[in-house]
Amino acid sequence: MMPAQQQRPTLEEVAASAGVSRATVSRVVNNSPTVAPHLRERVEQAIRELGYRPNLAARSLVTRRTGAVGVVVAESAEFVFADPFFGPIVRAASRELARTGRQMVLLLAQDEQDHERIAQYLEGGHVDGALLFSLHRNDPLPEVAARLGLPVVLQGRPWDAGPLRHWVDNDNRGGGRTATRYLLEQGRSRIATITGPLDMPAAVDRLSGYREALGNQFDDRLVVAGDFRQESGEAGMRELLERAPDIDGVFAASDLMAVGALRALRRSGRKVPEDVAVVGFDDHAALDEWTDPPLTSVHQDIDGAVVQMVSLLGLMLDGEEAPQHVVLPTRLVVRASA
Template sequence: MPEQTTGPRPTLEAVAARAGVSRATASRVVNGGAGVRAPLVEKVLRAVEELGYVPNHAARTLVTRRNGAVAVIIAEPEFRIFSDPFFEQQVRGISRELTAHDAQLVLLWVEGPGDHERIARYLGGGHVDGALAFSLHSDDALPTVIERARIPMVFGGRPAPGTDPTVPFVDCDNRGGAREAVRHLVGLGRRNIAHISGPADQTSAIDRIHGYRDVLLDADPALLGRGDFTEESGARAMAELLDRRPDVDGVFVANDLMASGALRTLRERGVRVPEDVAVVGFDDMASVVERTVPALTTVHQDIEGMGRLMVKLLMRLLDGTGAEIPASVITPTSLIRRASA
């Protein structure tokens, strides 16, 4: 039990004195004890325990130039990005992996261009060892701002073209997943397969369109609907699709939320799923997938795992000599078959 001494916190000096060793030896023990003989290690450890010693982080950082903290930059050009379950899972993965590496998560919430300078200063100020950011709309200036801080970083999601290509990213195989989804519909014998895509300025949406086109090389443009990843937009896009091409018998929707909206429209119009129209989503978001009627067939991606991977890449970047840049990672997706297709 640590002594409940009031007053200033004990220093390494105090530990060393109590253990009867030098500060250097005490330091070695505290940092793993390599190269110190067992009896001394024992003594120092006991002193640490008795004094309730906790290393002073600032002092350590001052000399090691490492502070064991990583910034997670959350930009909020739109509403709801934080309450987004997708986002939550990713941050959770990051948090867990960071904990495993004994690193802290510093949250940088960007509310608008006015915050950019503040963020850049913070990043450049050496408060954190590295940064994690998420790919945004292609017209966002934030990536550039971050890059200028010249601090190790990793993106979540493939960044828009034009972003510094030396920054590694973690993304799921959007294109491959989309292909698998569409192939599944084809395998079901569907002939008029539509796609409801996400915003054109997001790489994930673009990649999914590409996957759709990879399989359906010359699909009728009328079979291409567009949404913005919200449920409402999915419902609307589905309605328009039905108007344009009443003979549609399969839809690959770029995310589960929009798929849920599409399902609603279908139900409202009396179209049977999957009998008349088979529907496949993307994301395998538990909160959505479990509630749709019928249960949604969708493309699964390991979101938490992607968060963890971002941290792993960053750690490699941090540990490395600086010369080698870890390659970006594309994580696999898998089709989860449920009732809707």
């Protein structure tokens, strides 16, 4: 005769053992930052002692949930796998979702056909919720998710106060302001910028920070638009040098564009930082420390943003109250380029 299978501990049993509410246990499991440290420690101790693990199989029988979460990136596969911004996002999302017992489903959307395919996938009930990354203006996916009533967290602030109100962002405006002020403090007087795509709030906010820092020194002839890619940074830098050969500082709204700017400056015979100081945005250390010279850059907490996104989504899926938005601070990492 086989022994009876031991019953898994429940969320309620963990709450009783820790002397807290079920909602508090749910917040700890979903890594919410709103739990007081002493309560988090009690819950984590109870989880260890009881051997609690989320039982998504049992949950799915009751709630008809799949245990899967869509990670939707509104970019082409070529861009996603070439840009150092997206690798850490995918790794962090997979890690954090697995920690809560959920499976990641990666979905890439470049064009209208991709958007239709993903909309049909979401409508099919294959995922319980979604994390949306790199959205552009007029992207149809937020509207599709809202119509379906699908729990969604956005990476980056939305364009307007639409139906999807949960989002996590880094302080892009503050980062642009910090980078430009630093160049001013270094004695630079003709500071240009290469923006990201201006159909994305992150690019608009970084440009706004640049403008704020310059005040009445702002000159729209020193602004060119890029698309966050290296090639656009190089082309933008060439254009800026043609417009204003006396440029002595550049804020590029992504590290890849800053790398392109460095190449254009080198080919023009200018030295960095002696002739032109360059500051990027992202702080991809594996990239920035190997540029010539090493790149000064605004650090944004990519991993921390994904942790917060997964936490918010977990609370929403558990029926708990979740903050509508979280903004993480940025900071400047000074290297040799400025």
